[in-house]
Amino acid sequence: MEKHFVYIDGTKIYYEDSLHGKEVLVCLHGFISSSLCWYPIMKHMTKFFRVIAFDLPGFGQTISSHDFEYTLTNYGLLTIRFIEKLGLNKVHLVGHSLGGQIALQAAMKKPNLFHKLFLIGASAQRKRPSKIARLFCYIPFADEAAYRFYFQDRMVDIAISKVLAGGVGLEGERLQPYIDTCKKREVIKAVLKLGKEREDDMKESDLKTICHNTYLLWGREDQVVSLKEGEFLNRNLKNSTLAIIEHCGHLPMEEYPYTVLHHLYSFFIPNYLNQT
Template identity: 35%
Template sequence: MHASKVRGIQVHYELYKTSNHKPVLVLLHGFLSSTFSYRRLIPLLQKEYTVLSIDLPPFGKSEKSTRFTYSYKNIASVVIDLISSLQFKKVTLVGHSMGGQICLYIAKQKTDLVDKIVLLCSSGYLKRMPRSLIYSTYLPYFHYIVKRKLERQGVKHNLLNVVFNHSLIDQDMINGYTEPFLDNRIFMALTRMIRHREGDLTPQDLHTIEHPVLLIWGEQDRVVPLSVGKQLHKDLPNSTLITIKNTGHLVPEERPEIVFKHISHFVPV
């Protein structure tokens, strides 16, 4: 695990590099997640690629700043600057859920940095939070409301919702997804994210992204249903959609071998 100060915020990342000649994959996780969600996919990818897996602020081990503006545009800029600081000139972006939307923002902001994009059950078409909720984030102690809501849901309940095969859920998995939330500062940062997060890219924005895009979707995804993947496939002009049976939202955990197979065809070494 490495850390670097980027745009005033400490960003943690994992880097697996054995050669300067391998294609570079940048892995971006989803909302309330971290690089931990790629723990089963990274061992397969690192044999063939240079892999950079980033804890998007304020998640994982990255800083939970109460000064940073947690807009997608800003988070995308942090990722762009980190990639540049590591002197990678051309990368393939791999994004799960919210991380997929960040990938699309990066492609819009820094077109020439991106070679290809892999979207794993990517979020899409979400609007900005309601104005009443945004105003509520300015109330003192609003972060306690955020904390109580997440605690009531519980990590195990969330995992049951995102994984089709419930037998995969063990204590290691529960611990891995719980750990980042033991730091109370994340709830203050999440309050700021509710306030700052703009809506997802519009169909008009998506039409301008001409990079090759591979969409991989679990057919039983209850968080971001397959209908979103089908709409993204229509709106992204150079895209391919692959669906996986008996699979939920957390495809890197559930189907790492299948995801690796499709990535290796899409990004040949």
């Protein structure tokens, strides 16, 4: 994977690109995450596809412009501009958690740019933060207060434990990158900006306009984005399939990487099941 930066509307986007492969998978990470979340399966995906994974503004190594709008709509538009900047067309989108919702936003706004969608634990029924929560985000030095009191070891441990709840668990080197991400000041600023600016997830009426062949993959024990949200998407997307991984939480790529790859290959590679 080669590492690159590209500027889009003043935002310096970090991405990794395998460069080779006829079909292209563009991978979108989730909330308080980065392209690192794809590492457990990325090298395997490059055997069959050109794989591109980028860090969303506010996360990982991407540096957002001062006036970047932290809305789902704008994240979707930025995804479109990123793909067009690379001169690509008819790509597949692979999204996890918040990245799944952003993939849906992009597919709705420019359907002809995309071919298939593969969504893992995609957020689907999230509401805009409450008025009180939004007001907190406007308080001067709220990011410093959050850093001092909410993003230190104890609170981070609680957050991580919920993400991993119900799954097989992670330890040591596999867990540390997620802890480190939670403690970055830029991430805290992004969380607060999302708290102020993000809107509700897509309405049922909007979801029904998406006609792309879509594969929904869920951990049965996901405590962050429950299986009910996967069932909601499956009811409202016109051309979707819902598959479930038993004894799995919110990070299937880490918990069951080869199971995820099996589902992904089965969806994207014709006759894959007949070849195995």
